[in-house]
Amino acid sequence: MTANITWAAFSQQILVGLSKTTILFIVSSGLSLVLGVLRIPNVFHGSLYMIGAFIAYSAAMVLGGSPLGFWVALVVAPLGVALISLIVERGLFCRLYEREHLMLLLFTFAFMLVFGDLVKLVWGSDYRSLSAPPILQGYFSIFGLPFPRYNAFLLLIGPLVAFGLWFLTNKTKIGKISRAAAVDREMVGAVGINVSWVFAAVFIIGCFLAGLGGALVAPTQNITQGMDHAIIIEAFLIVIIGGLGNIWGALLGALIFGLTDSIGILVWPQFAIVFPYIAVVVVLMFRPQGLLKSVW
């Protein structure tokens, strides 16, 4: 079984795994941001990812399949998701911050149920698909094996988002305030900053990332009901093994998850799905609080 895995196939699979990692990282870094600052385990983060993919599809459809469609969708989808999250946060969430984690968890789960059905109402239960723009279609040749251009594109986007997040949290005012709020919210409130709006901003940025992830994943797979279920558990596990609220932890966690998954596909396809979970369990047995320092 392992004998006929060539070095080239292995490298190619790693590259594919890395591009999957990009999506996982973008989605889970948003989740981690919200967990770190607001202390909310946001279960409907996965729903927003799914909604992002559907909005991307619709945006591209409106433009009638022109090559521009994908790029417009890439902008519209995350913004649309951010708008939805703004409404939910200001309307309902901001009244519940003092509740215990269990209540918050169930509350966000309620929204996952609601969003799941709303997506069914709006887009129906059929599969949808969105094709990549012509420039990103087709294949490169790497190590003599074909490598999808779109995956290469994802490999470029990943570091870009990571840099953007680093810049946001370390170099901007809102980033600095939110990092302070993550550690001590009373203190931030005491110096006259409106903590409630800081929370809203962080929440929206986190959700924006879910939408972006959904738009980016759209050309690589069928857009369908149930996307939310699959991604949210993965995102949670990534955040946990990385260290709650730590963006770099999310990156590390996504790498572990994505790479074990693609190695699993090579080694034992039937049980590939099991490999990342084993990796998570092993990490947590030795580092129960995650690999990097949690802000909690």
Place this chain on the structure above:
Amino acid sequence: MFAAAINKRSFGIAVTLLVLLGVLPFFLDRFYIYLTALILVTGLLATSLNMVLGYGGMYQFHHAVFYGVGAYACALTLIKTDLPPYAGFIVGPVVAAAVGVIMGLICVRLSKLYFGMLQIALGSLVWAIVYRWYSFTGGDDGLHGVPVPDLISSINGAYYFTLIITALCMVLIYLIINSPFGRIFQAIRDNPERSETIGVNVKRHQLVGLTIAAFFGGVAGSLFVTVEGSVFPDLMFWTLSLEILIMCLLGGWFTFLGPMVGAGIVVSLQTFVGMYTEYWTLIMGIILILLIFFLPEGVLGFFLERFSSREQAMSAEK
């Protein structure tokens, strides 16, 4: 004195309920008997979760794993072994409890949210294995037409079997909650630090509690096999775990019968609303949102609170 009166009353309610449930098959048609059996099974599952959640304060986020493991262990014993048919109903809970011990040993070192998340990770691992292991578990199709013993394979037989076992388990769980162990378990829920200080090995009690809950979750799983005659991976998918959390919350998670009531409401809703619309989870979600805002103690918790405050007012007047 007051405590004794309360218990006499609850005993009366329990007996009345049991008699009512016992004569139900003489009045209702197959469908409603099936539905009642399903409510009992789900209610037992929710009650076993609430034992660690409401009374133990543990963030048991993936309790459905024990339900699924119990169901699969029972079904596989019935299908693949030559053991006497009823052995499956012992193997199911025992295997669930064993999985509980293993997961507990890994999880109880952590507290609260981390505990819950690690449990989801481990549970998802179990789910992923079951989901993919076609040759043994039937993979995502599950196993159908499980050869349930003749006596309990008819709808009435399955119903009475379920009713008797559920009633027995409810009595056992009630005894455990009100035992010294249950008292200490509640003390740990309220204040783990203080519990350590009065000489309680908190982690070990949590491990024992989790194992017991897993066992009863496994019983519920085995009963599901009796009622449905089949098993599938959704039985241990994490969304089911959150659904039973909702049942506990809905019924009232600081009350003993709350989870059973919650299960009744959710399963009925699922069935009846599901007949008219495919959007029943939307309705479920809205109910949950309203619940969290307006009734955080749950339905039964709400009424009990009303009841006891009225009673206190009455005794104060005297």
Place this chain on the structure above:
Amino acid sequence: MLNVASVNKSFDGFMAVNDTDLTVEKGQVVAVIGPNGAGKTTLFKLITGHLHPDQGQILFKGEDISALPPYEVCRKGISLSFQVVNIFSRLTVFENVQAAVLSHLKKTYKLFSPARNQAVRETWEILDNVGLTKKADGVSGALSHGDQKVLEIAIALGNAPELLILDEPTAGMSPEETAVAINLIHRLTAELGLTILFCEHDMELVFSIAHSIMVMQQGKSLIEGDPETVKNNPLVQEAYLGEST
């Protein structure tokens, strides 16, 4: 009975307890005094196993207990009553004390016998002793602060300790409540003959019941001796008593 020898504990470079010594003999009542932040609570938590010392030894009846977890320390016979109320707030007053008694009687793994028939006599005895009998059926979270502090002590008594540690038993109490608490502590020492280690800001209480006093400042033990010696020590007068009078 208890022997704390050159114990150190630091948090992020801050020496909370620095080279501290303390001795408690059987039957004695020992007070630890010192300004806020002197390290009294940290010292107590080191003894009870909530914290573990970086250096030094803590001997209880000749056995080193410094590495044991809190529940093991408790089983050796040391009970702690917390400075900040730390009770089982959803349980009734009776159940609070009963939990400790059950733990002491090693009945915590009994699964099927009703708890209301267990450890009842012992629990009522303690409740009678501290004067909470009438409030036994009330939910403890709803008690007044003074009653909760008394319940704190009652829970600690539930383990029938050989050494009872009280961390500021009168903290946050009204003058009337303080009087009740002082009365209670007097009775505990006089009638039950308990060995007690406590810290307290109420100097009247300290000098009226302590057989021995240890003065702490900035994490260090300044002096340990009988009340007269401590009172007359110039260092202590300057450092501590001076500012409080």
